[in-house]
Amino acid sequence: MTARQLLPDANIYNVLISGLCKKHMLPAARNLLAEMLEQNVHPDKFVYTTLIDGFIRNESLDEARKVFEFMEQKGVRLDVVGYNAMIKGYCQFGMLDEAIVCMNNMRKVRCIPDEFTYSTLITGYVKQGNMGGALRLLCEMTKRRCQPNVVTYSSLINGYCKLGDTDTAEDIFANMQLEGLFPNVITYTILIGSLFKKDKAMKAAAYFEHMLINCCAPSDITLHCLVTGLTNCMACIVSSNCSGTVKMHDKGALLDIFRGLVNGKWDPRNAAYNAIIFGLCRHNMLGNALDIINKMANKGYSPDSVTFIALLYGFCSVGKSRDWRSILPNDFQPDQLQIASRYMILFDQYVAKSVGCEVSSALQLYLEECGSLKQMEHKFKCS
Known part of the structure; x- marks a missing residue:
């Protein structure tokens, strides 16, 4: 462009600066701002916001503040997005007083704080363990007719869970x-992990069930909380003396499947993974269940015959019972499957009767094929 004497405008500079910030090339981004000024291209609020956000994301609060102050000197008025970026930076570094001053300055220039502004500040107070400050901001937020969002509630739930007050966290979840508002994976994960730490395994399992019913797929962190929670609470789960009154679901598959496998002398961590996989499969989340197989392998836990049966329920639930061969391990032995198939009575309690029948048919077909293969091998050896 410059070789053809086509000078970049503010929009082009903004795109370049944004790209450099995402690549953590902050000195180059700063140089582009200087070049803009030298070329007499006036940066607009979007350029300044991009730079402020870029420096904040790269934990360079001082640089972000310099850009913010320079922008004010030039008479450029930021919008709510720019102010939110600066407030986020202050909160990220625990500078709540500066963040509040920044929000007050927003109002002076008639820039109205939005739900992101308040949620960021509430999260800042929660990180410092100041739930009083967080609740005061929540009250101010609602008085100004600014509706709390999922991030706001998740922050408050996280705050109370950190204090060990899971009862209040559950009340906020209900409200x-x-x-x-629909809880997201972060909301569920916070509650599930905290409830397991409080030895409230039944409640934790109920929220996992609630999560799957709402088609919310677990993240890696959720899986870690579930597997760690189940194995750490194993004695409580096996003896069925888990504390806590369950409000949402009196009975769920997660604990029953885990308990049944552990009582059958299966490895507790593999049992936890298999219980989670079955939970996903019975809620038609087969893709998510298959993803866990790779994550199991990365953590040193190999899929076993129970894993195969759990996945078989998933294939049958989504009408793909004929695709079961695709999940068979190379070293799979029919006798392993016969041992694991004992748990089908337990699994069948949590699926539609038609699905259970389809699983049985697919399993019978596999065993018949294995029997035919063994006969062929025997004839070949004899000959």
Whole structure:
């Protein structure tokens, strides 16, 4: 462009600066701003916001503040996105007083704080363990008719869970849904992990069930909380003396399947993974269940015959019972499957009767094929 004497405008510089910030090339981004000024191309609020956000994301608060102050000197008025980026930076570094001043300055220039502004500040107070400050901001937020969002509620839930007050966290979770907001994977993970730490395995399992019913797939962190929680609470789960009154689901598959496998002398961590996989499969989340197989292998836990049966329920639930051969390990032995098939009575309690029948048919077909193969091998050896 410059070789053809086509000078970049503010929009082009903004795109370049944004790309450099994402690549953590902050000195180059700063140089582009200087070049803009030398070329008499006036940076707009988007350029400044991009730079402020880029420096914040790269934990360079001082540089972000310099850009913010320079922008004010030039008379460029930021919008709510720019102010939110600066407030996020202050909160990220625990500078709550500066963040509040920044929000007050927003109002002076008639820039109205939005739900992201308040949620960021509430999260900042929660990180410092100041739930009083977080609740004051929540009250101010609602008084100004700014509706709390999922991030707001998740931050408050996280705050109370850190204090060990899971009862209040659950109340906030319930209120959130009354407001018509759907919990996300972060909300569920916070509660599940905290409840397991409080030895409330039944409640933790109930929230996992609630999560799957709402088609919310678990993240890697959720899986870690579930597997660690189940294995750490194994004695409690096996003896069925888990504390806590379950509000949402009196009975769920997770604990029953885990308990049944552990009582059958299966490895507790493999049992935890298999219980989670079955939970996903019975809620038609087969793709997510298959993803866990790779994650199991990365953590040193190999899929076993129970894993195969759990996945078979998933294939049958989504109408792909004929595809079961694709999940058979190379070293799979029919006798292993016969041992694991004893748990089908337990699994069948949690799926539609038609699915259970389809699983039985697919399993019978596999065993028949294995029997035919063994006969052929025997004839070949004899000959």
